[in-house]
Amino acid sequence: MLSGDVARALALFSDLPARPAMVPAARTDAVAFRGVARLWAGDLRAAAEDLALAVNRINAGVQVRFPCRALAFLAETEFRLGRWDDSRVHAEMAVVLACDADRGYDLALVHSAAVPVAACRGDWTAADGHAQAAEQAAGTFGGFAAILAASARGILGLARDDPEEVLHGAAVALAAPEIDRYDPAAFWWRPAQVWALIRTGRLGQAELILASIEARAARRGDSAALTQAAWLRGSLAMACDDLDQADEVLRTACGAARGQPLPFHGGLLDLQYSRCLSRLQRHGAAVDGCVPLVMSSAFWGRVRSCAPAKPNSPGSACGPSLAATPPCRGSPPRNCEWRS
Helix, strand or coil: CCCCCHHHHHHCCCCCCCCHHHCCHHHHHHHHHHHHHHHHHCCHHHHHHHHHHHHHHHHCCCCCCCHHHHHHHHHHHHHHHCCHHHHHHHHHHHHHHHHHCCCHHHHHHHHHHHHHHHHHCCCHHHHHHHHHHHHHHHHHHCCHHHHHHHHHHHHHHHHCCCHHHHHHHHHHHHCCCCHHHCCCCCCCHHHHHHHHHHHCCCHHHHHHHHHHHHHHHHHHCCHHHHHHHHHHHHHHHHHCCCHHHHHHHHHHHHHHHCCCCCHHHHHHHHHHHHHHHHHCCCHHHHHHHHHHHHHCCCCCCCCCCCCCCCCCCCCCCCCCCCCCCCCCCCCCCCCCCCCC
C-alpha cells in the first residue's frame, strides 16, 4: 500500500462487507486498514466512513491492535475533506493515546497528523511542536517515520511560506533508506519539496521530481494526487514564464476538480490559477477566482494576501502566501466541508 499499489491493498479486504456498519466488531482492525487503503486510493468519503466506524468502536471500548493509527489516519482524512475541527480533535486524541500507552513507534504518525490543521490555521507554536516531536521519533525509528516527519515539516513550511523549512523536512526523508519504495504522490513531503524547489529557482530538480509524482498519481488514479500535481505543473510553468501552458494546465485541472471533496487541494489550485490569470492581465477573472476561497471556504486559517499577486511581484510565480496575518474577510468557518 505504501508503495502505491492500492488496488492490491484493497483486494486484501474483499471479504469485508461493503457497508462498514456490517463489519463484525472482531474485525475492526481490518476495517480501519481498509480505510487507510481507501485514503491512499483517493476515496476520501469511504475512507472516512471506515475509519470513523473504527474510532467509534474504540471509544466504545472495543479492543484493537492499533487504535492510534485509526485516529491519526482519520484525522488526515478529515483534514483533506475540510473537516478541520474533527481532524484536530482526533489528532490530539491520537497523540494523547500514543503517549499514555507508550506507543513509541506511533509517535511520528500521530504528531504528523496534528500538524496540518494547526499549520494552516496559523498556530505555529503548536504545529512546530508536533513537527519537532515527529522528527524526534523519526530519528529513533527512521523509515516510514521519516516520511511522516518530513510531511509534517513540509506542510508547515508551505503554510508559513518558507521553502527552506520545506527543504529541511525533505532532507529528513531523503536520509531514510529505501526511500524510493514509498509512493511520492501519497505523502505531503514530495509535493511540498517540489513547491520549495520552484520557489527557490531550482526548476530542473523540480521537473524531475514532479514527473515522478505525476506518473505515480496517474497510475493510482488518485484525484487528490492528480490535483496536487496539476497545481505544481502550473506553478512550474509560471516560474518558467510559460503562461500559456500554465493557463491550460490550471484551467483544465480546476474544471476536473469541481465537485471533488478536495477543498485543500482545490484551494491551492484555484489560488494559483488566479495568480496565472493576473499575470495574463485578466485581473477581473483572477479576483473572481479568489472569491469562493474567501467567502464560502475556510481556505486558510491565516492568509497573507487573498488577492492574486501583481505581475512580477515576489511570489507571483508560484504558490500561496500563508504566513500568519489577520484573515482577509471574517473568520474561517468551523468544521465545514469546503466548497471551492
